[in-house]
Amino acid sequence: MRAFFKINLKFIVIIKNSYFLKKHSLSPSTLSILKDLYPTINWKRVDFYEGLPWFTPLVAPYVTAQALPRFYSFGGYRIYLRKFDESRAQCIADIVHESFHILQGMHFTKGYGIGFFRGWMIYYISLFIKYGYRNNPFEIPAYDQEYRFLEFCTKNGIHGITPKVPSNAFENISREKSLVFPDIQFKYKENFLMLIGGFLFCAIVTVIKPVADTLLFVVRLIVKYGRDA
Numbered sequence: 001m002r003a004f005f006k007i008n009l010k011f012i013v014i015i016k017n018s019y020f021l022k023k024h025s026l027s028p029s030t031l032s033i034l035k036d037l038y039p040t041i042n043w044k045r046v047d048f049y050e051g052l053p054w055f056t057p058l059v060a061p062y063v064t065a066q067a068l069p070r071f072y073s074f075g076g077y078r079i080y081l082r083k084f085d086e087s088r089a090q091c092i093a094d095i096v097h098e099s100f101h102i103l104q105g106m107h108f109t110k111g112y113g114i115g116f117f118r119g120w121m122i123y124y125i126s127l128f129i130k131y132g133y134r135n136n137p138f139e140i141p142a143y144d145q146e147y148r149f150l151e152f153c154t155k156n157g158i159h160g161i162t163p164k165v166p167s168n169a170f171e172n173i174s175r176e177k178s179l180v181f182p183d184i185q186f187k188y189k190e191n192f193l194m195l196i197g198g199f200l201f202c203a204i205v206t207v208i209k210p211v212a213d214t215l216l217f218v219v220r221l222i223v224k225y226g227r228d229a
Contacts, residue, residue: 021049021050021051021052021053021080022049022050022051023047023048023049024048024049024050024081024084025048026048026086026095027086029086029167029170030086030092030095031043032170033092033096033170033173034095034096034099036170036173036174036180037096037099037173037174037179037180037181038099038100038102038103038181038182039180039182040103040106040182040183041099041102041103041106042106045075045076045077045106045111046076046077046078046079046099046102047070047076047077047078047079048078048079048080048081048084048095049078049079049080049081050080050081050082050083050084051080051082052064052066052080052082053066053068053080054216055212056080060133062133064081064082064094065079065080065081065082065094065095065097065098066079066080066098067079067080067098067099067101067102067105068080068116069105069111069113069115069116069118069120069121071115071116071209072115073115074112074113074114075110075111075112075113077102077105077106077111079095079098079099079102080098081094081095081098086165087164087165088160088161088162088164088165089150089153089158089159089160089161089165090150090160090161092149092165092170093146093149093150093153093160094146096145096146096149097142097143097145097146098142100141100142100145100146100181101120101138101142103181103183103184104120104124104138104142104184104186105118105120105121106120107119107120107183107184107186108120108123114206115205115206115209116202116205116206116209117202117203117205117206118202120138121198121202122195122198122199122202123138123186123188123195123198124136124138124198125197125198125201125202126188126190126194126195126197126198126199127190127194127198128198129194129197129198130190130191130194141184145179145181148178148179149179152173152176152179153169156169
């Protein structure tokens with residue numbers, strides 16, 4: 001009983017801390033880097049948030065950054081970072097990694113769909129069933145891009161954590177052709193049943209998430225007014 005209470009208390013704390021996240025505005029220099037590396041992405045469709053979605057710590061506690069479709073939209077996306085500090089090269093590398101996922105997302109049907117029910121998410125989950133997270137064919141090129149970016153930083157005397165990144169450090173990054181991706185190449189080669197699994201998962205989430213969000217909103221109100229009473 002005590003363990004059950006601790007689990008539920010932890011769940012309530014997660015809801016309280018991550019149900020409403022703070023929207024983050026990228027610095028002009030970071031946005032310029034992303035436009036140089038991913039010239040075909042419509043950045044007006046991408047929002048940035050500090051913190052992680054309420055469900056991420058529960059299902060993937062190892063994740064510190066995440067790119068997902070904006071659920072209540074047909075074409076929007078969000079990039080979440082646990083903490084933004086764009087004066088550090090590693091933080092920019094994390095943004096570069098997650099932005100590669102946005103490029104992947106917009107490769108399929110131009111990134112449009114209903115909530116999580118989009119081509120990229122269906123393929124991602126299908127491959128996750130077999131390969132898990134780190135070996136997912138969508139994660140491998142995103143990590144490779146992050147490592148190439150950090151290699152570029154090292155080559156130009158820019159360190160991952162300290163000191164702070166100079167404001168003009170990435171002015172010529174568009175000349176590093178190995179980092180510039182107008183699009184991705186992808187061909188699904190796995191079992192058709194895995195694809196059905198990804199399809200069903202995204203369909204179920206598309207139906208269940210609004211219900212879960214509503215219930216969590218009610219729980220949050222109960223906790224808030226119970227504390228204030």
